Amino acid sequence: MAGINRHAKTMVATLVSNKRVGQYHQLILDVGGVVNDFRPGNFVAVAVGGDRSSMVLRRAFAISRISDRGAYGGTMEIIVAPHGSGSRWFCAQPEGSEIDVIAPLGQPFGIPTHPVNALLVGGGYGSAPLFGLAEILKDRGCTVDMILGASTAGKIYAPLEGKRAVNTLRIFTEDGSMGTAGRVTDPITELLAANRVDVIYSCGPMGMLKAISALTANTDVVHQCAVEESMACGVGICMTCVLPVADEAGVVTMKRSCIDGPVMDGALVQWDLVGQVLPVNE
Amino acid sequence: MSIDLSTTLGSAWFPAPVFTASGCASSGKELAQFFPLQEIGAVVTKSIMTKARHGRPTPRMAETPSGMLNSIGLQGPGIDAFLANDVPWLLEQKARVIVSIAGETVEEYSSLARKLRAVPGISAIEVNISCPNVENRGLVFACDPDAAHAVIDGVRRTLGGELPIIAKLSPDVTNIVEIAKIVVDAGADALALINTLLGMVINLDTMRPHLGGKTGGLSGPAIRPVAVRAIYQVHAAMPKVPILGMGGVATGRDALELILAGASGVSVGTASFGNPEAPIKVQRELAELLTARGFNSLREAIGFAHRVESQ
Numbered sequence: 001m002a003g004i005n006r007h008a009k010t011m012v013a014t015l016v017s018n019k020r021v022g023q024y025h026q027l028i029l030d031v032g033g034v035v036n037d038f039r040p041g042n043f044v045a046v047a048v049g050g051d052r053s054s055m056v057l058r059r060a061f062a063i064s065r066i067s068d069r070g071a072y073g074g075t076m077e078i079i080v081a082p083h084g085s086g087s088r089w090f091c092a093q094p095e096g097s098e099i100d101v102i103a104p105l106g107q108p109f110g111i112p113t114h115p116v117n118a119l120l121v122g123g124g125y126g127s128a129p130l131f132g133l134a135e136i137l138k139d140r141g142c143t144v145d146m147i148l149g150a151s152t153a154g155k156i157y158a159p160l161e162g163k164r165a166v167n168t169l170r171i172f173t174e175d176g177s178m179g180t181a182g183r184v185t186d187p188i189t190e191l192l193a194a195n196r197v198d199v200i201y202s203c204g205p206m207g208m209l210k211a212i213s214a215l216t217a218n219t220d221v222v223h224q225c226a227v228e229e230s231m232a233c234g235v236g237i238c239m240t241c242v243l244p245v246a247d248e249a250g251v252v253t254m255k256r257s258c259i260d261g262p263v264m265d266g267a268l269v270q271w272d273l274v275g276q277v278l279p280v281n282e
Numbered sequence: 283m284s285i286d287l288s289t290t291l292g293s294a295w296f297p298a299p300v301f302t303a304s305g306c307a308s309s310g311k312e313l314a315q316f317f318p319l320q321e322i323g324a325v326v327t328k329s330i331m332t333k334a335r336h337g338r339p340t341p342r343m344a345e346t347p348s349g350m351l352n353s354i355g356l357q358g359p360g361i362d363a364f365l366a367n368d369v370p371w372l373l374e375q376k377a378r379v380i381v382s383i384a385g386e387t388v389e390e391y392s393s394l395a396r397k398l399r400a401v402p403g404i405s406a407i408e409v410n411i412s413c414p415n416v417e418n419r420g421l422v423f424a425c426d427p428d429a430a431h432a433v434i435d436g437v438r439r440t441l442g443g444e445l446p447i448i449a450k451l452s453p454d455v456t457n458i459v460e461i462a463k464i465v466v467d468a469g470a471d472a473l474a475l476i477n478t479l480l481g482m483v484i485n486l487d488t489m490r491p492h493l494g495g496k497t498g499g500l501s502g503p504a505i506r507p508v509a510v511r512a513i514y515q516v517h518a519a520m521p522k523v524p525i526l527g528m529g530g531v532a533t534g535r536d537a538l539e540l541i542l543a544g545a546s547g548v549s550v551g552t553a554s555f556g557n558p559e560a561p562i563k564v565q566r567e568l569a570e571l572l573t574a575r576g577f578n579s580l581r582e583a584i585g586f587a588h589r590v591e592s593q
């Protein structure tokens with residue numbers, strides 16, 4: 001267990017770009033050479049509100065993509081929905097601002113050692129880290145199909161350049177304002193039935209992750225999902241971010257989504273027990 | 283220039299005065315990436331109970347102005363696994379260790395003390411009689427003078443005279459000095475002040491209490507003045523009893539404030555969530571501030587706010 005947070009660095013990173021993309025902000029931070037330790041699925045914890053902030057907790061964001069080329073030594077991209085006071089502050093920072101960050105944190109997505117058929121499923125801006133993952137899977141010779149879903153068009157995050165990394169991309173909105181009307185679970189059911197999928201990578205709201213886990217139960221399809229639980233520390237010291245997860249022997253304990261996740265095996269997460277008091281196991 | 287930062291809590295000596303706060307450093311491993319654990323006074327471990335516990339349901343936290351509410355409910359592996367895995371690892375890192383214990387009954391505290399008596403290398407035991415995150419608030423021993431006495435008395439008898447006992451008290455009482463005197467009478471060598479204050483947040487979307495456990499403990503800078511007041515009152519009443527102060531400490535300035543009020547050492551809790559390097563940062567800043575004010579040692583500053591001017 002030693003080696004928790006082993007790549008994590010505390011640093012002040014310069015915000016080199018802040019662009020609005022639909023309902024989200026694309027923020028790019030200069031983090032230098034440490035970017036080479038970043039893996040898809042890792043997240044960053046950002047201090048918000050400035051020096052005299054009354055917001056005492058960091059905000060966790062998935063790292064969507066990294067680059068080790070260009071004018072800066074290394075940059076990371078994060079996609080932020082400005083819906084709370086911390087994320088609104090972050091999205092309002094001008095380019096050139098110095099941002100206090102800790103990264104990379106958390107368990108990344110597992111990358112297969114040989115080419116497989118990978119299905120990437122993103123809900124809302126949860127799609128962001130999937131594009132960086134897609135590039136890596138493509139480089140490994142995987143077939144990469146992507147399905148994105150959201151309630152409405154404005155909540156779909158699908159950057160043009162990201163589309164190059166995938167073999168197919170399908171979009172579903174509940175109100176039909178973009179792509180096909182419906183939910184992501186319908187096409188997943190079809191793909192599973194057609195034996196077209198070896199691994200599902202998912203990121204998005206908990207309800208979606210739970211639904212996908214139900215579809216992959218009793219199949220050989222591996223489901224790696226990045227969970228979302230509210231985190232107070234991001235580094236494993238507060239125990240607020242826990243989820244009920246079974247081990248290989250079936251014993252359920254509360255795991256920390258920050259250091260044991262955010263990427264977890266969807267088959268082991270006890271979705272029905274989330275938010276419940278666990279029975280005591282003697 | 284190096285100022286003497288050493289301090290004592292009962293018979294336990296520490297080379298430095300800043301500690302982690304129980305429940306805010308897990309078992310220490312998670313913080314080791316951010317600073318060498320042996321450089322601070324000690325790692326105070328999360329409160330451990332006899333059996334493994336899952337804790338309370340999520341959501342377990344809510345940020346509040348300059349603070350947060352938590353309702354963890356003492357999730358942990360149980361004393362046996364803790365002693366087998368976590369304590370040896372901390373000692374291997376040359377960190378000093380204060381073990382925090384919590385029980386549901388007077389007997390549970392004593393039986394935890396019995397297990398700890400035999401463990402070499404522990405500096406002190408913090409007895410958490412003030413956790414607000416239990417199903418039955420009646421279990422907050424620190425809110426009841428007789429119960430508080432019974433717990434500390436039981437632990438003292440079981441431990442014998444060796445390991446120092448630090449009794450951790452709740453600020454949610456009418457008269458904290460009264461409870462402090464009772465636990466010192468019962469055999470506590472030192473006091474930890476303060477635990478969190480009981481609070482609640484209502485979620486305006488669901489229009490119900492936000493936390494899964496409904497109520498939670500308030501911590502962070504918002505409670506610092508409460509901590510300073512509690513430490514000041516208790517130190518005034520019992521100047522010889524060492525106090526481990528905590529409550530909203532995020533900077534060296536905050537730590538110095540608690541020390542001037544009467545604390546012999548300071549624990550950093552919630553500030554570590556915002557900055558995992560907070561304990562070592564607070565300690566460095568504290569050393570600078572003490573030096574700048576002309577103190578030759580930390581000891582000279584303890585309770586300095588109580589001094590009587592001679593002329």
Ligand SMILES: Cc1cc2nc3c(=O)[nH]c(=O)nc-3n(C[C@H](O)[C@H](O)[C@H](O)COP(=O)(O)O)c2cc1C
Pocket residue numbers: 238239303304305306328329352354356382410413450476477478499500501502503505528529530531549550551552553
């Ligand atoms: C998430 C969390 C968990 C805590 N767990 C414990 C615990 O297990 N035992 C204990 O004695 N105090 C516990 N506390 C209380 C702290 O040790 C400390 O007394 C309190 O938070 C005030 O200090 P702070 O403002 O620096 O956090 C906990 C506090 C927080 C925020």
Ligand code: FES
Pocket residue numbers: 230231232233234235236237238239240241242256257258259
């Ligand atoms: S966010 Fe603190 S333990 Fe996971």
